[in-house]
Amino acid sequence: MNDMRLTERAVDNNGTKIRAKGVQVYYGDTHAIKNVDVDIADKTVTAFIGPSGCGKSTFLRCINRMNDTISVARVEGDILIDGEDIYDKRVDPVQLRAKVGMVFQKPNPFPKSIYDNVAYGPRIHGLAKDKADLDGIVESALRRAALWDEVKDRLTAPGTGLSGGQQQRLCIARAVATSPEVLLMDEPCSALDPIATDQVENLIHELRANYSVVIVTHSMSQASRVSQKTAYFHLGEMVEYGDTGDIFTNPKDERTENYITGRIG
Amino acid sequence: MPVIWMLAIIAILAGAGIVLGRKKALASAGGDSRLLHSLPGYYGANVALFVAAPALLVLAAWMVLQPILIESRVAATVPEDAYETQGDLSLILADVRRVARGLDLAVEQGTITAERAGDMRSEFTDVRQRLAEVGVAVGTEVDRTTLTAAQRYRVLEGRADLAMNVVVLLLAIGGFGLMYAKTDKDFRARNSVEAAIMVILIGASTIAILTTLGIVLSMLFETMNFFRQYPALEFFFSTTWDPSFSGRGGSSELGILPLLWGTLYISLIALLVAVPIGLFSAIYLSEYAGKKFRGFAKPLLEVLAGIPTIVYGLFALITVGPLLRDAIASPLGLGTSASSVMTAGLVMGIMLIPFVSSLSDDIINAVPQAMRDGSYGLGATQSETIRQVIIPAALPGIVGAILLAASRAIGETMIVVLGAGAAARIDANPFEAMTTVTVKIVSQLTGDTDFSSPETLVAFALGLTLFVITLGLNVLALYIVRKYREQYE
Ligand SMILES: Nc1ncnc2c1ncn2[C@@H]1O[C@H](COP(=O)(O)OP(=O)(O)OP(=O)(O)O)[C@@H](O)[C@H]1O
Ligand SMILES: [Mg+2]
Numbered sequence: 001m002n003d004m005r006l007t008e009r010a011v012d013n014n015g016t017k018i019r020a021k022g023v024q025v026y027y028g029d030t031h032a033i034k035n036v037d038v039d040i041a042d043k044t045v046t047a048f049i050g051p052s053g054c055g056k057s058t059f060l061r062c063i064n065r066m067n068d069t070i071s072v073a074r075v076e077g078d079i080l081i082d083g084e085d086i087y088d089k090r091v092d093p094v095q096l097r098a099k100v101g102m103v104f105q106k107p108n109p110f111p112k113s114i115y116d117n118v119a120y121g122p123r124i125h126g127l128a129k130d131k132a133d134l135d136g137i138v139e140s141a142l143r144r145a146a147l148w149d150e151v152k153d154r155l156t157a158p159g160t161g162l163s164g165g166q167q168q169r170l171c172i173a174r175a176v177a178t179s180p181e182v183l184l185m186d187e188p189c190s191a192l193d194p195i196a197t198d199q200v201e202n203l204i205h206e207l208r209a210n211y212s213v214v215i216v217t218h219s220m221s222q223a224s225r226v227s228q229k230t231a232y233f234h235l236g237e238m239v240e241y242g243d244t245g246d247i248f249t250n251p252k253d254e255r256t257e258n259y260i261t262g263r264i265g
Numbered sequence: 266m267p268v269i270w271m272l273a274i275i276a277i278l279a280g281a282g283i284v285l286g287r288k289k290a291l292a293s294a295g296g297d298s299r300l301l302h303s304l305p306g307y308y309g310a311n312v313a314l315f316v317a318a319p320a321l322l323v324l325a326a327w328m329v330l331q332p333i334l335i336e337s338r339v340a341a342t343v344p345e346d347a348y349e350t351q352g353d354l355s356l357i358l359a360d361v362r363r364v365a366r367g368l369d370l371a372v373e374q375g376t377i378t379a380e381r382a383g384d385m386r387s388e389f390t391d392v393r394q395r396l397a398e399v400g401v402a403v404g405t406e407v408d409r410t411t412l413t414a415a416q417r418y419r420v421l422e423g424r425a426d427l428a429m430n431v432v433v434l435l436l437a438i439g440g441f442g443l444m445y446a447k448t449d450k451d452f453r454a455r456n457s458v459e460a461a462i463m464v465i466l467i468g469a470s471t472i473a474i475l476t477t478l479g480i481v482l483s484m485l486f487e488t489m490n491f492f493r494q495y496p497a498l499e500f501f502f503s504t505t506w507d508p509s510f511s512g513r514g515g516s517s518e519l520g521i522l523p524l525l526w527g528t529l530y531i532s533l534i535a536l537l538v539a540v541p542i543g544l545f546s547a548i549y550l551s552e553y554a555g556k557k558f559r560g561f562a563k564p565l566l567e568v569l570a571g572i573p574t575i576v577y578g579l580f581a582l583i584t585v586g587p588l589l590r591d592a593i594a595s596p597l598g599l600g601t602s603a604s605s606v607m608t609a610g611l612v613m614g615i616m617l618i619p620f621v622s623s624l625s626d627d628i629i630n631a632v633p634q635a636m637r638d639g640s641y642g643l644g645a646t647q648s649e650t651i652r653q654v655i656i657p658a659a660l661p662g663i664v665g666a667i668l669l670a671a672s673r674a675i676g677e678t679m680i681v682v683l684g685a686g687a688a689a690r691i692d693a694n695p696f697e698a699m700t701t702v703t704v705k706i707v708s709q710l711t712g713d714t715d716f717s718s719p720e721t722l723v724a725f726a727l728g729l730t731l732f733v734i735t736l737g738l739n740v741l742a743l744y745i746v747r748k749y750r751e752q753y754e
């Protein structure tokens with residue numbers, strides 16, 4: 001654990017972007033998230049780690065109300081973004097999701113061309129003045145997702161025809177193109193080779209200048225490389241939350257220690 | 266020996282195969298099924314399959330081909346001066362078959378001996394009388410030609426039946442013997458069964474393909490017959506449909522254009538009704554409606570598909586037709602006929618709604634949830650998601666559903682007869698009575714028909730044209746689906 005890059009550990013005191021208070025999630029009778037409280041800072045990368053099935057994706061989906069689309073899911077408690085309760089009746093989930101972008105665990109490109117996939121968000125939100133502007137947005141999004149060089153000659157080819165890793169980066173580009181304030185990334189590098197992983201991690205560093213990023217990852221080294229804050233989930237509970245350096249070098253909870261030293265999970 | 270006996274023998278042999286094959290395999294492994302190459306059941310199934318499959322296939326093929334072959338052999342023995350046209354010959358052959366059947370019955374009931382049946386002469390015996398005694402009615406006196414041919418028919422049939430029984434039995438026993446002998450613990454019965462099943466599947470699809478081919482070919486022959494008597498150019502390009510009725514003489518004008526016009530016009534209106542309503546209700550049901558409402562509304566919509574078309578026809582005739590005439594056509598001065606293209610089109614459209622909606626609903630539901638999530642996750646609304654992601658993803662299937670509905674519309678007859686009438690004409694006014702290809706096929710084939718006159722044969726040309734059109738639509742549908750299918754995943 002000594003060779004970990006902990007240079008960026010110093011957390012800027014940026015204030016809270018997302019505040020969760022007593023969040024409970026039920027899928028029918030399954031209690032998937034148990035009373036989670038967390039403050040996620042602005043302009044910070046926060047990593048969610050924990051064994052498979054512990055509720056990381058579930059909690060992530062609460063932050064942009066994607067759980068609304070699952071009929072059996074029920075969310076209790078409060079989640080505030082910029083001080084506003086996103087589960088309030090007056091909040092429009094559509095508006096919210098434009099502000100809180102998401103990269104899903106499984107790549108899900110639309111059955112459209114690569115270009116149209118990336119241009120999808122900017123088009124519905126009217127982000128581009130004209131075609132040239134849109135071209136620019138698409139290109140920069142693809143560049144930031146480290147996909148541009150591979151696809152620049154076939155932007156009209158279907159996005160579904162890309163390899164699994166390329167699709168994953170296409171979905172990242174698609175989310176970035178909408179310029180969200182918060183980006184939720186669910187295992188964005190699970191199908192990527194080390195080179196592409198490195199590029200996506202660079203993107204995350206870059207995004208941190210303006211956004212707050214929440215990333216779910218199964219790679220301990222990735223969490224320590226990219227994040228300033230880390231939350232450890234265990235069986236639906238958030239067991240430990242703190243500065244990434246502290247969590248990895250000096251975990252307070254026994255379960256966290258077991259997990260990061262590879263004894264469980 | 267009746268066929269039922271053959272089937273019973275094959276079944277018994279196959280049953281024995283299942284038991285004995287399994288037993289022998291187990292015995293060869295000393296009772297330890299783990300030493301067998303395949304599960305014990307496979308050895309039995311293997312023997313049974315090789316008993317039943319070849320024997321049944323040959324039996325079926327034989328039963329189809331035998332009458333055709335015998336008929337052509339018998340036809341060749343009928344002297345050429347006994348008939349003038351092919352039509353006469355087929356009448357004679359029909360008599361021959363009836364007499365042969367009658368002789369069979371008479372022999373069976375013992376009123377004639379088998380020898381008498383074979384050598385009696387029409388000069389000395391009143392055959393018609395004898396046949397009437399066993400309950401077979403023959404239209405005219407049985408003359409010498411017919412009787413001789415019938416006797417020949419019976420001889421050939423007797424021989425062929427015997428040959429069939431022998432061949433089929435040999436195949437069944439041979440299959441049993443061969444596979445039973447091969448059964449042994451190292452024999453790969455599992456692979457053998459696999460191969461046999463493949464052969465059966467190929468056989469089934471071959472039958473499907475051959476039947477289609479047969480139908481098309483017979484249509485093609487009759488159509489060529491028709492074009493020998495009627496110029497093809499006139500058929501395809503004349504704008505008049507005016508068949509003269511048989512017996513009254515005079516020349517007919519058999520142009521397909523007015524019928525095609527009616528067909529396409531009515532189908533177009535039907536699709537204009539069915540596609541938007543069907544598609545929108547499919548979208549509502551699959552994307553917006555709650556589970557409960559969906560569970561109740563979807564079957565209800567599908568009930569529409571179960572209503573017989575004649576009922577729709579009545580609805581058109583009694584309700585929709587007069588309503589359209591009184592409410593729209595008459596006040597606007599567009600016509601006074603209750604039968605109209607609009608009536609038939611509207612009612613047919615209603616009939617097609619469940620086709621479009623039910624298929625589209627299944628297809629929309631098959632679009633993975635991940636697509637929707639992706640779109641919602643980018644801040645799209647529900648209708649944006651539907652328009653820009655779901656519909657494009659489901660498009661090949663939806664187009665397929667629409668083309669299927671179009672094929673139905675083009676082939677529909679009952680609603681047209683009752684809703685649009687039977688007058689062939691080309692007119693742009695949708696409140697005029699018009700008619701379609703299918704209706705005219707029916708009317709040319711009902712009543713007094715003479716299968717050598719162009720007025721009757723034209724039905725085949727019409728049918729073939731219709732077939733080509735629907736085939737074209739289906740090919741188009743397949744092409745569209747293939748082209749876009751890769752993009753699904
Ligand atoms: N749509 C759903 N319906 C019912 N139960 C669900 C659903 N999605 C998740 N669950 C349950 O909720 C719990 C948490 O799932 P979640 O997907 O959040 O885990 P995760 O931490 O993301 O795991 P992984 O690392 O494997 O992705 C699991 O027990 C899972 O079975
Ligand atoms: Mg997950």
